[in-house]
Amino acid sequence: MPDTDREKETPLWEVFVQEAGAEAHQHAGSIHATDAELALQNARDVFARRETIKSIWVVPSHAITSSQPEDEPALFDAASDKIYRHPQFYKTEKASDND
Amino acid sequence: MVEGHFGRTTRIRAMSEEQRTKDFLSRIDAKETIEPKEWMPERYREQLVRMMSQHAHSEIVGMLPEGNWITRAPSLRRKIALIAKVQDEAGHGHYIYSAVETLGVSREEVYRKLLDGSAKYSHIFNYPTTSWADIGMIGWLVDGAAIINQTMLARCSYGPYARAMLRICKEENFHKKQGMEIVSRLCRGTAAQKAMAQESFDRWWWPTLMMFGLPDEKSKNTAELMQFGIKLRSNDELRQRFIDMNVKQAQEFGLTIPDPDLYFDEDSGHWQIGPIPWEEFFEVLKGNGPCNRERLDAKIRAHEEGRWVREAASAFAEKRAKRRAKQ
Ligand SMILES: [Fe+2]
Ligand SMILES: [Fe+2]
Numbered sequence: 001m002p003d004t005d006r007e008k009e010t011p012l013w014e015v016f017v018q019e020a021g022a023e024a025h026q027h028a029g030s031i032h033a034t035d036a037e038l039a040l041q042n043a044r045d046v047f048a049r050r051e052t053i054k055s056i057w058v059v060p061s062h063a064i065t066s067s068q069p070e071d072e073p074a075l076f077d078a079a080s081d082k083i084y085r086h087p088q089f090y091k092t093e094k095a096s097d098n099d
Numbered sequence: 100m101v102e103g104h105f106g107r108t109t110r111i112r113a114m115s116e117e118q119r120t121k122d123f124l125s126r127i128d129a130k131e132t133i134e135p136k137e138w139m140p141e142r143y144r145e146q147l148v149r150m151m152s153q154h155a156h157s158e159i160v161g162m163l164p165e166g167n168w169i170t171r172a173p174s175l176r177r178k179i180a181l182i183a184k185v186q187d188e189a190g191h192g193h194y195i196y197s198a199v200e201t202l203g204v205s206r207e208e209v210y211r212k213l214l215d216g217s218a219k220y221s222h223i224f225n226y227p228t229t230s231w232a233d234i235g236m237i238g239w240l241v242d243g244a245a246i247i248n249q250t251m252l253a254r255c256s257y258g259p260y261a262r263a264m265l266r267i268c269k270e271e272n273f274h275k276k277q278g279m280e281i282v283s284r285l286c287r288g289t290a291a292q293k294a295m296a297q298e299s300f301d302r303w304w305w306p307t308l309m310m311f312g313l314p315d316e317k318s319k320n321t322a323e324l325m326q327f328g329i330k331l332r333s334n335d336e337l338r339q340r341f342i343d344m345n346v347k348q349a350q351e352f353g354l355t356i357p358d359p360d361l362y363f364d365e366d367s368g369h370w371q372i373g374p375i376p377w378e379e380f381f382e383v384l385k386g387n388g389p390c391n392r393e394r395l396d397a398k399i400r401a402h403e404e405g406r407w408v409r410e411a412a413s414a415f416a417e418k419r420a421k422r423r424a425k426q
Contacts, residue, residue, distance in 0.1 A: 009206075009207050010413070028266075029197040029262075029266075030200065031193065031197065032206060034412040034413050038412060045190075046193045046194070049186070066136070068136060069136050069137045
């Protein structure tokens with residue numbers, strides 16, 4: 001292995017695939033590619049070789065903004081004290097099947 | 100009080116690291132999944148990088164012994180199956196490299212360690228494939244062992260690794276079945292075909308049993324990996340599952356197991372094997388297996404010969420980006 005081998009790291013892309021019948025695209029993994037067209041081709045070869053896939057998205061990994069684990073309690077507080085957000089909070093005359 | 104103050108800060112910091120580790124381990128015990136951005140002990144990260152890199156490299160190097168038979172597969176049916184299987188293994192390598200990158204190591208760095216010999220891959224791929232029957236044995240036994248291991252890993256504590264394993268498990272059954280079909284046909288064939296299958300089985304049986312790693316009391320990583328929820332079963336437990344499953348299978352094929360000490364233990368309900376020839380395993384790990392040099396050379400050559408493709412793709416992307424910027 002020659003140590004002149006210090007190749008540029010090829011950009012990283014996140015891959016999202018939509019399976020036939022499924023409702024939304026789902027994160028499948030990541031691949032490396034020099035541009036978007038190759039990224040799509042590589043994503044197809046790696047993640048859509050077998051399954052019945054309807055659509056693929058590739059997104060440059062650096063373009064994704066993510067929440068941080070330490071933010072999570074504040075961001076994702078289920079607000080269970082806000083009972084007015086649930087249908088059970090509201091009363092009608094009849095305890096009908098709409099309850 | 101300066102000294103005391105200093106001492107106290109250090110202790111608080113040390114305790115908080117200890118407390119964090121404690122909290123982490125209780126999350127593991129509660130079967131929670133750990134995700135890339137979450138805090139993890141450095142040892143957990145190191146163990147995952149080591150184990151996942153080895154696993155990915157095994158998928159990649161594992162293409163070589165089987166690729167050896169693509170041009171000589173005995174029929175078109177066998178050839179398309181083998182090509183598809185070898186392509187799947189490349190995909191498996193990519194799934195796992197992608198998962199290991201979530202731990203903050205670059206793919207180039209991980210791959211460089213395979214090429215410079217500092218990272219390991221499964222010892223099993225350092226054995227040659229000298230007959231067509233070997234392709235059957237690899238699918239049945241080697242992929243069979245991989246399935247047992249990967250089914251466990253699909254429930255491991257690290258999210259990206261577990262998800263990569265789920266993807267892989269979906270594809271492995273075809274690998275095992277196509278191998279078993281080859282073995283089954285040979286065993287029901289001519290005397291020469293049966294002999295070919297037996298000769299091949301004799302060579303693969305013991306090395307595949309070694310794939311599960313050293314016995315529990317000798318394995319230096321197992322205890323820690325189990326504490327971290329990366330492994331959920333010990334090497335010996337997995338090996339025993341493989342033995343019980345395949346002794347019966349070998350008998351159905353009409354193959355003789357190359358182990359004079361093998362017997363069924365009524366009390367435990369398990370097949371008991373004779374001593375595993377671990378000296379051979381250590382030799383292969385040290386680099387003295389039949390094909391270690393050949394495998395690594397093939398990967399280095401492929402990397403060198405593919406260099407112009409990577410360079411051309413980069414140059415093309417740059418040129419196109421410039422042209423687009425002008426428009
Ligand atoms: Fe595989
Ligand atoms: Fe496989």
